Amino acid sequence: MDQTKIDALRAQPVAPFDHLIDGRHVPASDGGRMDVISPIDGTVLTSVAAGTAADMDAAIASARAAFEDGRWAGQPPAARKKVLMKWADLIEANALELAVLGVRDNGTEIGMALKAEPGSAAGTIRYYAEALDKLYGEIATTPQDILGMIHREPVGVVGAIIPWNFPMMIGAWKLGPALAMGNSVVLKPSETASLSLLRMAALALEAGVPPGVLNVVTGAGSVVGQTLGLSMNVDVLAFTGSGATGRRLMEYAAASNMKRVYLELGGKSPNIVFADAPDLDEAAKVAAAGIFRNAGQVCVAGSRLLVEASIHDDFVAAVVKATEAMRVGDPLRTDTHIGAVNSEGQLNVNLGFVKTAQAEGGNVMTGGGRILAETGGYYMAPTVVTDVTRDATLAQREVFGPVLGVTAFETEADAVALANATVYGLAGAAWTANLGRAHRMVRAVRTGVMHINTYGGADGTVPLGGVGQSGNGSDKSLHAIDKYVNLKTAWIKL
Ligand code: NDP
Numbered sequence: 001m002d003q004t005k006i007d008a009l010r011a012q013p014v015a016p017f018d019h020l021i022d023g024r025h026v027p028a029s030d031g032g033r034m035d036v037i038s039p040i041d042g043t044v045l046t047s048v049a050a051g052t053a054a055d056m057d058a059a060i061a062s063a064r065a066a067f068e069d070g071r072w073a074g075q076p077p078a079a080r081k082k083v084l085m086k087w088a089d090l091i092e093a094n095a096l097e098l099a100v101l102g103v104r105d106n107g108t109e110i111g112m113a114l115k116a117e118p119g120s121a122a123g124t125i126r127y128y129a130e131a132l133d134k135l136y137g138e139i140a141t142t143p144q145d146i147l148g149m150i151h152r153e154p155v156g157v158v159g160a161i162i163p164w165n166f167p168m169m170i171g172a173w174k175l176g177p178a179l180a181m182g183n184s185v186v187l188k189p190s191e192t193a194s195l196s197l198l199r200m201a202a203l204a205l206e207a208g209v210p211p212g213v214l215n216v217v218t219g220a221g222s223v224v225g226q227t228l229g230l231s232m233n234v235d236v237l238a239f240t241g242s243g244a245t246g247r248r249l250m251e252y253a254a255a256s257n258m259k260r261v262y263l264e265l266g267g268k269s270p271n272i273v274f275a276d277a278p279d280l281d282e283a284a285k286v287a288a289a290g291i292f293r294n295a296g297q298v299c300v301a302g303s304r305l306l307v308e309a310s311i312h313d314d315f316v317a318a319v320v321k322a323t324e325a326m327r328v329g330d331p332l333r334t335d336t337h338i339g340a341v342n343s344e345g346q347l348n349v350n351l352g353f354v355k356t357a358q359a360e361g362g363n364v365m366t367g368g369g370r371i372l373a374e375t376g377g378y379y380m381a382p383t384v385v386t387d388v389t390r391d392a393t394l395a396q397r398e399v400f401g402p403v404l405g406v407t408a409f410e411t412e413a414d415a416v417a418l419a420n421a422t423v424y425g426l427a428g429a430a431w432t433a434n435l436g437r438a439h440r441m442v443r444a445v446r447t448g449v450m451h452i453n454t455y456g457g458a459d460g461t462v463p464l465g466g467v468g469q470s471g472n473g474s475d476k477s478l479h480a481i482d483k484y485v486n487l488k489t490a491w492i493k494l
Contacts, residue, residue: 023211051219267426
């Protein structure tokens with residue numbers, strides 16, 4: 001990464017952004033606008049259209065018309081593939097500009113943003129583009145006088161709603177498979193992180209995605225998100241965000257056309273360290289990175305550290321050391337490890353969780369407060385809290401911030417019981433040199449992803465999805481395609 005280029009990009013003013021509807025950049029129907037505050041210094045970066053219900057309805061109508069006339073779904077698979085490949089190339093060609101814009105909007109440290117945002121988004125889109133002409137239908141094992149065929153058909157209009165933490169990466173997890181299969185999409189990004197996604201969508205048009213096939217409407221979830229959820233003209237909702245909003249989307253579906261709803265929700269993921277871990281120093285460093293990167297705003301963050309009692313004190317000391325070695329600050333500096341919290345509101349939520357943890361008997365070993373307030377930005381010291389009991393708030397509720405809760409355990413059975421003692425089931429890890437124990441942990445911990453002797457880093461070839469109140473359905477891998485297709489049976493008497 002070249003600091004000079006980053007500095008030049010951050011010095012550029014950011015022009016106001018409008019919706020992308022029917023292939024055109026259009027303002028809100030009532031002219032409403034929302035300021036975009038940069039979490040780096042708390043200043044107004046630019047503005048986006050404050051969408052109305054009418055804006056969302058226009059986007060949905062455009063997506064529906066595009067789907068019905070076959071301008072995308074009706075193209076030969078090879079043609080769609082070519083366009084999507086070009087889109088991935090354009091994202092890569094503009095990667096630094098996209099990443100810097102995204103960081104100015106959401107505060108993720110640039111090293112992570114560059115890799116996880118344009119880098120991952122381009123990879124995801126390319127993965128589904130490559131797959132789309134290799135997915136055949138099926139011929140069923142029928143009696144001789146019957147031909148039974150199973151076709152995969154696009155569902156029609158997909159509504160996608162995404163959060164602030166990784167807009168391009170998570171956006172691409174929905175857009176890649178949905179567009180590859182021929183659907184039209186209306187996407188609503190987070191109020192606090194729309195810019196890079198809007199820019200990435202504009203590149204889709206440049207690559208040749210026809211007008212109306214990909215629409216982006218900005219604004220409040222309670223207005224445009226709700227309109228999308230309640231629409232009679234949307235066939236599938238693909239969501240990443242909090243459980244509270246996920247619940248609402250299920251209600252919207254029930255209250256409207258019973259559209260399918262796929263939810264990627266939060267987590268309280270256990271990172272379990274046994275005394276026989278192959279390298280405890282490495283485990284401590286990865287445990288710190290696994291919760292604190294992107295200021296803890298990572299759905300799979302290892303936010304519960306479960307440590308075997310015999311090594312607890314030494315291991316906590318090593319985690320604290322690794323934590324204090326991480327540099328917090330300006331996310332556009334290449335040597336920063338932890339950037340800004342996305343908004344002042346989220347920063348206050350995080351600080352509230354620390355206070356509650358202390359009131360419930362937790363001990364703050366490092367961090368615990370706001371730092372760098374003089375910059376105007378929203379920075380929090382990465383925080384390690386020990387003596388977190390099984391039912392404590394910090395063990396049960398997702399913070400979505402840089403706060404790690406530590407709990408000691410005695411036996412493998414205790415570790416599994418603790419690990420499974422939440423409503424969530426998104427990710428987890430176990431550190432052990434015992435092969436049998438490693439496999440037992442993969443089976444016993446109820447999560448969608450289980451890491452062994454590492455944390456995070458799973459690529460696009462494997463699914464990411466939760467169990468329990470972490471959601472349903474998976475992003476990534478070929479399995480994600482199932483969300484965006486209907487199976488149709490043709491039963492033919494010969
Ligand atoms: P929210 O649920 O608050 O918001 C997510 C999106 O939903 C935003 O675009 C928001 O709009 C929108 N929204 C809010 N209210 C409504 C509504 N009534 N109807 C329709 N849409 C609405 O989540 P956060 O933005 O706070 O994101 C953090 C959460 O996302 C955490 O719980 C995290 O774990 C989860 N997450 C899960 C991942 C996974 O793969 N499982 C990955 C990343 C994050 P707006 O905010 O603009 O008003």
